[in-house]
Amino acid sequence: MEYADIAERVGEARAAGAPLSIRGGGSKEFIGRTPQGEAFDVSSCRGIVDYDPSELVISARCGTPLTELEALLAEHGQMLPFEAPVYAPDATIGGAVAAGLSGPRRPWTGSLRDFVLGAVCVDGRGELLRFGGRVMKNVAGYDLSRVMVGALGTLGVITEVSFKVLPAPRVERTRVFEFDEARAIEFLASAGVTPVPLSASCHLDGELYVRLSGSESGVRAGEEVLGGERVEQDDDLWRSLRNQTHPFFAGKLPTWRLSVPPAAPPLGLSGACLTEWGGALRWIRGDHDWEALQATLSTVGGTSTLFRNGDRGGEVFPAPDAVTRRLYTRLKESFDPDRILNPGRLYGDL
Amino acid sequence: MATFAPDTRIRSALAPGAIVDRLIPVVGEDHVLHRPEQLAPYECDGLSAYRSVPLAVVLPGSVEEVCEVMRVCSENGVPVVARGAGTGLSGGALPYEHGILLVLSRFNRILSIDPDNRLAVVQPGVRNLAISEAVSNLGLYYAPDPSSQIACSIGGNVAENAGGVHCLKYGLTVHNILALKVVTVDGELIEVGGPRLDSPGYDLLALMTGSEGLLGVVVEVTVRLLPKPASARALLASFDDVESAGRAVADIISAGVLPAGLEMMDNPSIRATEDFVHAGYPVDAAAILICELDGTAEEVDDQIVQVRDVLAKAGAAQVRLSNDEAERIRFWSGRKNAFPAVGRISPDYYCIDGTIPRRALGSILSEISRLSEEYGLAVANVFHAGDGNLHPLILYDANKPGEFERTETLGGRILEACVAAGGTITGEHGVGVEKINQMCVLFGDAELEQFHRVKAAFDPEGLLNPGKAVPTLARCAEFNAMHVHGGQVPFPDIERF
Numbered sequence: 072m073e074y075a076d077i078a079e080r081v082g083e084a085r086a087a088g089a090p091l092s093i094r095g096g097g098s099k100e101f102i103g104r105t106p107q108g109e110a111f112d113v114s115s116c117r118g119i120v121d122y123d124p125s126e127l128v129i130s131a132r133c134g135t136p137l138t139e140l141e142a143l144l145a146e147h148g149q150m151l152p153f154e155a156p157v158y159a160p161d162a163t164i165g166g167a168v169a170a171g172l173s174g175p176r177r178p179w180t181g182s183l184r185d186f187v188l189g190a191v192c193v194d195g196r197g198e199l200l201r202f203g204g205r206v207m208k209n210v211a212g213y214d215l216s217r218v219m220v221g222a223l224g225t226l227g228v229i230t231e232v233s234f235k236v237l238p239a240p241r242v243e244r245t246r247v248f249e250f251d252e253a254r255a256i257e258f259l260a261s262a263g264v265t266p267v268p269l270s271a272s273c274h275l276d277g278e279l280y281v282r283l284s285g286s287e288s289g290v291r292a293g294e295e296v297l298g299g300e301r302v303e304q305d306d307d308l309w310r311s312l313r314n315q316t317h318p319f320f321a322g323k324l325p326t327w328r329l330s331v332p333p334a335a336p337p338l339g340l341s342g343a344c345l346t347e348w349g350g351a352l353r354w355i356r357g358d359h360d361w362e363a364l365q366a367t368l369s370t371v372g373g374t375s376t377l378f379r380n381g382d383r384g385g386e387v388f389p390a391p392d393a394v395t396r397r398l399y400t401r402l403k404e405s406f407d408p409d410r411i412l413n414p415g416r417l418y419g420d421l
Numbered sequence: 422m423a424t425f426a427p428d429t430r431i432r433s434a435l436a437p438g439a440i441v442d443r444l445i446p447v448v449g450e451d452h453v454l455h456r457p458e459q460l461a462p463y464e465c466d467g468l469s470a471y472r473s474v475p476l477a478v479v480l481p482g483s484v485e486e487v488c489e490v491m492r493v494c495s496e497n498g499v500p501v502v503a504r505g506a507g508t509g510l511s512g513g514a515l516p517y518e519h520g521i522l523l524v525l526s527r528f529n530r531i532l533s534i535d536p537d538n539r540l541a542v543v544q545p546g547v548r549n550l551a552i553s554e555a556v557s558n559l560g561l562y563y564a565p566d567p568s569s570q571i572a573c574s575i576g577g578n579v580a581e582n583a584g585g586v587h588c589l590k591y592g593l594t595v596h597n598i599l600a601l602k603v604v605t606v607d608g609e610l611i612e613v614g615g616p617r618l619d620s621p622g623y624d625l626l627a628l629m630t631g632s633e634g635l636l637g638v639v640v641e642v643t644v645r646l647l648p649k650p651a652s653a654r655a656l657l658a659s660f661d662d663v664e665s666a667g668r669a670v671a672d673i674i675s676a677g678v679l680p681a682g683l684e685m686m687d688n689p690s691i692r693a694t695e696d697f698v699h700a701g702y703p704v705d706a707a708a709i710l711i712c713e714l715d716g717t718a719e720e721v722d723d724q725i726v727q728v729r730d731v732l733a734k735a736g737a738a739q740v741r742l743s744n745d746e747a748e749r750i751r752f753w754s755g756r757k758n759a760f761p762a763v764g765r766i767s768p769d770y771y772c773i774d775g776t777i778p779r780r781a782l783g784s785i786l787s788e789i790s791r792l793s794e795e796y797g798l799a800v801a802n803v804f805h806a807g808d809g810n811l812h813p814l815i816l817y818d819a820n821k822p823g824e825f826e827r828t829e830t831l832g833g834r835i836l837e838a839c840v841a842a843g844g845t846i847t848g849e850h851g852v853g854v855e856k857i858n859q860m861c862v863l864f865g866d867a868e869l870e871q872f873h874r875v876k877a878a879f880d881p882e883g884l885l886n887p888g889k890a891v892p893t894l895a896r897c898a899e900f901n902a903m904h905v906h907g908g909q910v911p912f913p914d915i916e917r918f
Contacts, residue, residue: 125671126778128810148677169622176620184627185596200869206776207808208593208848209633210582211856211863212891213875217595217627220649226623238677260537264560266717267653289720336536352619372616388621394609399623401878405871417622 072116072134074191074199074200074230080111081228081411082197090414093224100155103223103416105383114163116144116230118299121205124149124293128188128205130233133165140164140254152180154313167231171221174313175271175282178333178348183220186235191218192227195407204232224413225407225421240284243270245308246299248279251343252337255279259349260334264371267293271309274346275319280308312347315379319345319354325381329353331373338367354378363390386419423781426819427618431887432519432678434498437476444479447489451541454478461523466507466514467569469855470771470825475502482527484602484610484640490523492608493637500884501606505546505577508569510772513581517887523638527577531555532641539646539711540599540616547577549583552644558760561646562589566847568757569581576639582631584849586682586756588593589807590715591647592847595630602641603629606880609838616643628875633851634886636879650715653681655752656728659706661790663687666708667782669735673712674779676731678724681712683807684756687786692757697762700755703739710737710806711752759803760814767816769800769825771831775839776848777812787822788838789813795905796831798824810848811839819867835861860890861897869894 084091090108097114100106115133124147130394131140137157146152154174155167168190173182200280203209203216219229245321250258255274262269262281275354280302283293294301302308314366329338333350345354364375379385391399403410403421416421432442441455455477464472476499481487493500500520516522528544533553535541537561541552549570553562566585567573579601584593591597591857592828614626623712629636660666666685673680686694687708695702702709710732715722727740732740743749755762755900777785786802800814813835817828836846836859844856846852846859860869867905873893876883892900 090630091778123778123780124568126574126780127674142725158913171619181592181596182619185592191544194871195630200868201865202868204776204843205846206848207777207807208584208776208810208843209845210593210849210851211845211847211860212852212868212872213636213876214582214595214627214631215871218624218673220624220627221619221621238674239681241677241709263539264536264648266648268717268720284696286723287724289717292717292719303762330615330617330619331537332535332540334535338658348618374615374617374620376621392611394605394611395613395622395625397613398605398879401876402623402628403876405874 072113074116074193077113077116078193078197079227081195085195085197085409085411093228093413094158095166096161098159098162099166101379101383104419106413108413113165113228113230114161119143120231127207127236128233129236130205130231131164132231132402133229134163137162137164137167142387144236145239148239149165149236150412151186151234152237153183153186155183158314164232168220168232169222169224175273175309175347177344178351179270180237184217187220187232188235189214189233190197190219190229191231192219192229194227194408195411200227203233204407206236211352223419225403226412228412237242240270242284242290243284244290244294245280245282245302245305246294246297247302248281248299249277249330250274251277251278256336256350257333260296263333263349265296265336267296269349272347272349274285274310275343275414280345282309298381310361313375318405318421319343323380324356325358325377327355327359328376328378329355330370330372331368331375334421335357335373337372340367342366388418424675425784431478431498431883439500440497441477443493444477444490444521447493448479448481448486452480452482453572463516463524464502466512466827467510467514467802468512468853468855470819472514473516473518475518475520478522478524480524480527484595484604487523487604487638487640488608488610489714491604491606493883494521495606495608495882495884498882498884502886503580503638505574506548506572507575507578508573508579509851509853510774511847511851511855513851513886514577515854515891520884520887525574528576528640529541529827534559537614538789540643541646541856542641543575543792544581545642546574549573549575551699560649561566562649563644563723564597564647565594568760569768575644577640579630579639580632580634581681582849585685588805589683590679592679595627597628597645597818598630598642599645600643601626601629601639603637604886606636606642609907614643616743630908631851633853633890635890636885637874641830646703650681652718652721653713653715654725655713655743655749655751656725657709657731657741657752658712658732659703659739660708660736661706661785663708664783665736667712667779668866669710669732669737670737670782673778674729674730676727678714680807683691685709685804685806686712686756686759687802689799689892690759691692693801694755694759694768696763697765698754698758700751702755705736707798711756756803763801763816763818768818768820771817771832772830772846773811773815773835774850775836775844776808777842777844779806779809779872781842781844782806785811785838787843789835792834792838794830796827798831800827808848809844833859857889857892857896858900860892861900866894866897869897
């Protein structure tokens with residue numbers, strides 16, 4: 072599938088007034104609100120477009136599986152630092168960008184959005200647009216490639232993305248501490264102001280796991296500063312957090328994703344809380360009253376998303392204020408005036 | 422002096438006197454400047470070749486006042502150009518003669534510092550360096566460090582998505598801010614992002630950053646703070662030819678090292694800076710590289726061994742390691758003073774801001790040298806080599822008739838060569854008025870139309886910073902036609918039928 076084929080299909084859908092539900096590997100169908108419209112599979116638009124390891128840039132078509140891209144980078148000792156979730160082996164980079172999710176390394180090296188350098192996309196008029204580029208620094212024009220990140224395909228069909236990549240750390244090791252939640256948050260806050268090469272954290276059920284990444288000597292020095300016990304076979308833990316295959320995420324109960332200032336104290340919500348990102352990302356399960364949850368979070372500067380399960384026909388992201396909502400609507404209409412692309416996936420009225 | 426003819430024909434619906442009368446009750450008489458001698462200091466920003474006098478300069482002192490000023494202006498169709506410290510190099514804060522200049526210099530307070538969450542909430546007029554100074558005792562700093570950091574304001578940094586010498590490892594402004602408070606053109610206040618790592622909804626934080634004052638007025642910024650690295654050391658390597666230096670840059674990256682800074686200077690820049698600050702640069706070298714490594718002391722030691730090895734293999738004539746903090750700062754002093762140093766050897770200089778893929782370094786430097794001869798103007802090159810961001814400095818004399826115009830044309834040609842090499846026309850200075858024509862080379866009509874639609878989504882009447890950053894399609898049609906008529910047909914050596 073070529074970019075022109077995608078543009079043509081969107082043009083036809085617009086002419087027919089028939090909305091499209093854009094689909095890559097289909098591994099993130101559960102993200103956002105229930106998809107509406109005719110399924111439009113773009114996974115056959117795939118392949119690496121450009122990769123020169125000494126440039127620290129890789130460009131690939133939307134349907135390229137994340138695993139394929141990451142395997143190629145690993146051959147050259149490089150990585151996509153944001154550890155986007157791979158819910159199924161055929162998860163694509165287009166889907167990763169549309170969902171905008173980042174994994175355990177995010178607080179220390181940056182989010183998926185931070186590493187997007189450029190994107191090619193098809194807007195709701197069927198027009199092929201190129202934003203950003205394949206260079207590290209580029210401030211020409213509005214940063215519309217980053218605006219695609221997390222927009223759940225409501226602004227354009229992403230056909231190609233260029234990412235900045237980084238050298239992969241030579242060594243990664245994990246330490247474990249027996250801390251309750253409050254102590255873990257305090258510990259991470261104080262570790263966060265010291266130059267220790269942290270690269271992941273997880274607190275659950277009285278145990279805090281911390282990953283260190285870097286050179287052998289740097290990691291060893293970090294281990295001495297932090298203390299705790301070394302954990303062997305730690306890859307499985309971090310993979311299970313990245314892909315939410317950890318037993319904490321099992322079952323059909325609603326999963327809530329809470330984004331908070333990292334040092335926010337324990338929120339005192341019912342049930343277990345799994346804390347990642349040095350305290351900045353907290354997961355809870357079960358039925359919660361949305362308004363009560365949002366009220367609790369707003370006291371600490373946080374926000375909540377109904378991440379998985381629960382009522383996907385209702386809103387799953389908190390409502391923006393009236394002025395922001397108006398800007399969202401106008402922004403959506405600027406890209407997709409007839410609401411052909413993933414209508415209702417992000418908010419019911421977009 | 423150059424004149425800038427904005428594409429738009431937006432004029433205030435109010436007479437100048439009436440605008441002043443409407444704004445005095447909002448911000449007070451002392452904070453509305455309208456007499457010629459009061460307006461003169463504001464007629465340009467860091468791109469002083471372009472000058473224009475606004476109808477009035479308004480200096481609000483609170484967010485409420487900004488909202489009210491914007492309400493008055495939008496109700497009466499008065500264009501507004503926001504300005505911070507006015508150090509920008511692309512004319513982004515050049516006043517609009519039919520509108521007001523909204524100066525945010527009174528917003529100069531750091532509102533809160535939160536070490537546990539590693540963030541600070543600051544007003545837009547706070548200087549970039551003042552943030553790092555205020556949190557230094559906590560072991561923290563704010564990473565983006567444009568060369569103008571002693572003077573430039575954080576609000577302007579957001580508007581331009583400013584970078585600096587540490588971007589390769591630590592990113593630009595967009596990577597180092599968490600939240601903004603923005604006043605819309607209608608005078609409404611919105612919060613974008615928050616004191617956390619992500620927020621649901623469209624990423625207006627990314628959209629606002631680098632939007633050059635065309636979408637809203639930033640009135641508060643929440644910045645991310647980082648722990649100061651335990652150790653930072655710099656290597657200074659000299660090369661007998663520029664190509665080897667360029668290869669060394671690629672080799673360092675390929676070796677899996679991510680330097681905190683990786684800068685290159687060519688011989689004219691080396692000579693100019695050595696005369697000025699005596700940094701100890703080898704004046705006979707064709708090029709020098711400064712490679713800074715930071716992290717834990719152990720990590721830095723490992724990387725020094727690795728990079729020394731790479732530099733030797735790449736053919737470095739000499740490699741020196743900073744032995745202490747004073748020497749590291751001395752290595753950097755030349756680079757950080759390169760612009761004023763060049764200012765000493767030439768009556769005027771013009772700084773270009775193109776970005777290229779690093780592999781094109783050798784070819785772009787040859788092209789710049791060829792263009793330099795063609796236009797009869799000397800060029801000194803300083804270069805954020807790590808991230809491919811070139812700053813050729815064109816040496817000229819504004820008092821010689823026609824020389825500035827020739828300089829501008831040469832600058833435009835250099836940027837177009839960057840685009841041809843797969844790069845872009847601005848890495849960190851912004852488009853402003855300066856590179857508006859080169860936007861026509863970089864983007865097609867479809868992308869430019871989308872930019873205008875985004876602008877209209879935020880500012881339907883086009884009152885915010887009119888005519889900047891995004892050219893109209895008509896302007897591009899004219900520019901592209903002139904380009905051919907001027908005898909500068911692309912690839913003139915190709916036979917045409």
